[in-house]
Amino acid sequence: MSEMKIGLETHVTLDTETKLFCGCPTAPAEPNAHTCEICLGLPGSKPVTNEKAVKLAVQAATALGMQLNRKSLFARKTYYYPDLSKNYQITQYDSPLAEKGALNVNGKITVTLTRLHLEEDPAQIVYPHGNMANSTYSLLDYNRSGMPLAEIVTDPCLKSPADAKAYLEALFKKLSYLGVIDAQNERVMKTDANLSIPGGERVEIKNITSFVAVEKALQAEFFRQRKAKQSGENVERQTRLYSEETNTTLLMRTKEQEEDYGYIVEPDLPPLYLDEAFLEETLSAMKELPEIATRRLSHFVPAQYAEVLVFQNLAPYFESSKTPDKLFLAKWVCGDLLKCMNYHGIWEPHKALAVQELDALLSAVSSGKITERAAKEYIKEMVTHQKPIQHFLSAQKGGEMDELVAEVLKSNPQAVSEYLAGKEKSLEFLLGEFLKRHRGFQPNEVREKLKATIQNLKK
Amino acid sequence: MNALEKTRQADKKLDCMQFIPEKLGPAKSGPLSNTVIAVKDNLCVQGMPARAGSKILEGYVPPFTATCVQRLIDQGAVVAGKTVMDEFGFGTFNVNTEKIPKNPHDALRCTGGSSGGSAAFTAFTGMPSVAESTGGSITAPAAFCGVVGLTPTYGRVSRWGLIDYANSLDKIGVMATTVQDAFRLLYAMAGPDEKDATTTKPFPEKKRTNQIALLTTIWEKTDASIQKQCQKAAGQLQAQGVAVEEAPFPLADPGLYAYYVLAMSEASTNLAKYCGLRYGIQPKPEESETYTEYFSRVRAQGFGAEAKRRLILGSFARTAGYRGKYYEKAAKVRTLVIREFKKLFEKYDALITPSMPCVAPRFREIERLSPLEHYAMDICTGAPNLAGLPHASIPCGRVSGLPVGLQIITNHFQEKTLSDVARQVEQPHE
Numbered sequence: 001m002s003e004m005k006i007g008l009e010t011h012v013t014l015d016t017e018t019k020l021f022c023g024c025p026t027a028p029a030e031p032n033a034h035t036c037e038i039c040l041g042l043p044g045s046k047p048v049t050n051e052k053a054v055k056l057a058v059q060a061a062t063a064l065g066m067q068l069n070r071k072s073l074f075a076r077k078t079y080y081y082p083d084l085s086k087n088y089q090i091t092q093y094d095s096p097l098a099e100k101g102a103l104n105v106n107g108k109i110t111v112t113l114t115r116l117h118l119e120e121d122p123a124q125i126v127y128p129h130g131n132m133a134n135s136t137y138s139l140l141d142y143n144r145s146g147m148p149l150a151e152i153v154t155d156p157c158l159k160s161p162a163d164a165k166a167y168l169e170a171l172f173k174k175l176s177y178l179g180v181i182d183a184q185n186e187r188v189m190k191t192d193a194n195l196s197i198p199g200g201e202r203v204e205i206k207n208i209t210s211f212v213a214v215e216k217a218l219q220a221e222f223f224r225q226r227k228a229k230q231s232g233e234n235v236e237r238q239t240r241l242y243s244e245e246t247n248t249t250l251l252m253r254t255k256e257q258e259e260d261y262g263y264i265v266e267p268d269l270p271p272l273y274l275d276e277a278f279l280e281e282t283l284s285a286m287k288e289l290p291e292i293a294t295r296r297l298s299h300f301v302p303a304q305y306a307e308v309l310v311f312q313n314l315a316p317y318f319e320s321s322k323t324p325d326k327l328f329l330a331k332w333v334c335g336d337l338l339k340c341m342n343y344h345g346i347w348e349p350h351k352a353l354a355v356q357e358l359d360a361l362l363s364a365v366s367s368g369k370i371t372e373r374a375a376k377e378y379i380k381e382m383v384t385h386q387k388p389i390q391h392f393l394s395a396q397k398g399g400e401m402d403e404l405v406a407e408v409l410k411s412n413p414q415a416v417s418e419y420l421a422g423k424e425k426s427l428e429f430l431l432g433e434f435l436k437r438h439r440g441f442q443p444n445e446v447r448e449k450l451k452a453t454i455q456n457l458k459k
Numbered sequence: 460m461n462a463l464e465k466t467r468q469a470d471k472k473l474d475c476m477q478f479i480p481e482k483l484g485p486a487k488s489g490p491l492s493n494t495v496i497a498v499k500d501n502l503c504v505q506g507m508p509a510r511a512g513s514k515i516l517e518g519y520v521p522p523f524t525a526t527c528v529q530r531l532i533d534q535g536a537v538v539a540g541k542t543v544m545d546e547f548g549f550g551t552f553n554v555n556t557e558k559i560p561k562n563p564h565d566a567l568r569c570t571g572g573s574s575g576g577s578a579a580f581t582a583f584t585g586m587p588s589v590a591e592s593t594g595g596s597i598t599a600p601a602a603f604c605g606v607v608g609l610t611p612t613y614g615r616v617s618r619w620g621l622i623d624y625a626n627s628l629d630k631i632g633v634m635a636t637t638v639q640d641a642f643r644l645l646y647a648m649a650g651p652d653e654k655d656a657t658t659t660k661p662f663p664e665k666k667r668t669n670q671i672a673l674l675t676t677i678w679e680k681t682d683a684s685i686q687k688q689c690q691k692a693a694g695q696l697q698a699q700g701v702a703v704e705e706a707p708f709p710l711a712d713p714g715l716y717a718y719y720v721l722a723m724s725e726a727s728t729n730l731a732k733y734c735g736l737r738y739g740i741q742p743k744p745e746e747s748e749t750y751t752e753y754f755s756r757v758r759a760q761g762f763g764a765e766a767k768r769r770l771i772l773g774s775f776a777r778t779a780g781y782r783g784k785y786y787e788k789a790a791k792v793r794t795l796v797i798r799e800f801k802k803l804f805e806k807y808d809a810l811i812t813p814s815m816p817c818v819a820p821r822f823r824e825i826e827r828l829s830p831l832e833h834y835a836m837d838i839c840t841g842a843p844n845l846a847g848l849p850h851a852s853i854p855c856g857r858v859s860g861l862p863v864g865l866q867i868i869t870n871h872f873q874e875k876t877l878s879d880v881a882r883q884v885e886q887p888h889e
């Protein structure tokens with residue numbers, strides 16, 4: 001198998017309320033509803049940087065082990081296309097926000113990263129009848145124009161399409177965990193994949209959305225390049241597109257047709273300085289890195305539970321519990337509690353069940369007051385109807401009392417007959433026997449229960 | 460005669476207006492009530508067409524108003540119309556556009572540019588005008604038309620709503636008949652704006668040293684008759700106890716070249732948005748096979764020759780392979796120019812030069828000039844504009860009946876000193 005070199009440039013949409021350079025909302029809307037002078041590029045408009053976007057980008061870079069550039073510059077990348085409202089994109093060129101990081105993928109490979117920078121998204125082109133090749137006209141939706149992107153570039157160190165897919169999955173997992181990207185949004189990550197084989201030039205495949213498609217595109221492109229080499233052709237520098245229908249890559253433009261973007265420093269924006277106060281605020285607001293949280297929890301519970309606790313947002317809740325048996329606790333939190341949460345679409349565990357309630361429930365199970373089977377039923381009701389544990393324990397106590405009373409009567413048949421014959425004292429005797437054995441019951445309640453049960457026996 | 464009538468008269472006589480409203484809007488009450496102004500046509504006023512001197516923006520009506528103009532309106536000012544200009548600011552004589560304004564002192568001569576319409580309007584009507592300078596576009600027409608032209612520190616006035624020429628160089632300023640009026644209007648517009656990330660709070664003003672430098676390098680590049688007039692103005696300053704010394708400024712020429720390289724590079728990106736897709740002219744899109752062919756046709760038809768020249772040069776200067784040699788180098792020269800000025804300001808309150816190398820040329824003389832000869836006319840204004848320094852052109856006499864201006868330059872955010880020195884030249888007998 002010949003060696004291949006793969007590098008990926010991934011654009012992730014940062015999860016902010018408003019766009020990168022204007023106050024338009026990022027939430028989905030009717031086409032062109034979320035536009036203004038700035039993202040439409042009207043003459044006289046000027047960009048202003050969204051601080052939240054910078055914060056999220058800084059958090060992403062930090063989580064990826066990158067070095068932050070305390071001063072970075074925005075740049076204009078000029079080219080002509082209908083989806084670019086100013087016919088230039090504000091991006092970062094010479095001096096990006098962060099450089100040199102790494103991502104460990106599944107504990108097997110480490111993917112080193114070249115850089116991370118901020119840039120705005122162009123508008124969306126919509127083909128009402130088919131695609132670019134056959135639609136009679138195209139429509140432009142500028143809602144996407146100006147959306148905040150972080151571009152993450154890997155070194156060309158990936159060795160297979162499968163590794164590329166694994167990297168993207170690990171990247172997605174990490175960034176959604178941090179809250180840097182919105183995991184519910186299908187289009188939150190777009191990738192340009194670069195591939196070269198020995199003796200050939202690098203080919204770029206642009207704008208692939210799904211991770212599976214990235215793997216397939218690279219595979220298809222590898223075959224194309226290998227075949228070309230075998231036929232004695234040169235593999236030339238090109239930009240291509242991946243077609244899902246044919247599972248092949250198609251030529252978009254050759255290196256001669258490559259545009260010169262004529263980068264200049266963006267003169268409407270001062271340099272982006274990350275000062276001490278800003279960094280402190282940003283990094284302290286960051287969630288604990290997942291690998292660190294997982295490692296910490298692995299001291300108490302097996303790794304697979306630790307992973308679930310971390311990535312399902314259960315770790316802080318787990319750690320605030322007073323249940324002493326952590327494995328037992330993890331089984332319940334990652335099992336029945338999580339099931340209930342998923343059933344009801346609740347993301348935050350304390351909104352599903354107060355941790356004190358869970359502790360009380362588990363304590364009742366460990367002390368034998370209730371069976372595990374009963375507890376599995378109770379937890380569902382506690383989450384669904386927000387019923388407190390006391391409700392079940394007193395009801396339980398009622399049922400429990402029945403059993404215990406029956407026990408006492410069974411053990412003392414003589415006293416039962418005597419009572420039935422009219423001897424009141426025998427009831428007190430039976431009560432005494434009961435209270436000797438079992439704590440936590442109201443004597444009057446038990447007396448009534450004894451009476452009632454004996455009456456039933458009589459019948 | 461009311462303000463609107465006067466404006467119409469000015470336009471009839473001098474071709475200085477691009478747009479005049481049917482009637483003047485009701486004035487809000489405030490410190491500027493009764494102030495009627497004209498606005499250069501690269502500043503957006505909601506509801507009034509704006510084309511920045513270019514055919515490509517014909518029919519465009521901005522949906523918002525420039526911050527600086529809005530601030531004036533909020534204080535009671537009223538806009539009497541938009542003034543003609545060189546296309547996007549590209550020009551020193553205001554001839555690079557369809558409607559060319561005439562000098563109020565001689566109809567066969569130019570007004571100067573690119574804020575030529577503003578200067579002609581102010582000279583004729585006496586009313587002030589909001590104008591703009593990138594490389595000298597307030598100073599040149601102010602000098603040629605005999606009015607006060609004030610260009611503040613870069614970043615002092617918000618550029619939100621200014622149709623860009625070169626974002627790191629554009630400054631919004633004022634044309635007026637007196638120094639007092641000019642500064643009054645400036646301070647009414649000035650101040651940080653959250654919509655323009657390049658605005659900033661001014662530094663504190665420094666005390667006057669009462670020493671002024673006459674920049675010989677620039678002085679010597681101007682006509683002898685101009686030098687004579689400006690020398691008289693320098694004499695007036697000396698008579699008031701200000702020490703005037705001579706000082707060289709060897710970076711005058713490099714400053715001018717660096718200005719042009721940077722301005723054209725930035726302009727070539729700013730003008731990229733004009734492509735007949737979202738606003739402006741849309742000449743028969745159905746006649747084009749592809750988008751590329753369409754927008755190329757729009758731009759070929761919509762831009763004038765000078766605009767095209769600057770687009771080509773500006774794009775070239777930032778192309779891979781040439782970027783380091785031109786764009787980046789010009790940026791480095793800019794730093795050196797600023798440093799050179801800062802050294803002078805350690806000793807001097809202000810620097811003086813003639814505003815322009817000559818009086819307003821005739822239109823037929825201009826026709827014979829090469830593009831480079833046009834650019835060379837900015838020799839006095841290039842360097843201070845490149846450095847973003849505040850400066851003013853004050854009328855100081857005539858040569859053969861035509862106005863001459865003295866350029867006064869001060870350090871960043873030292874507009875008070877500028878105002879003081881300007882008044883000393885304007886009114887020598889206080």
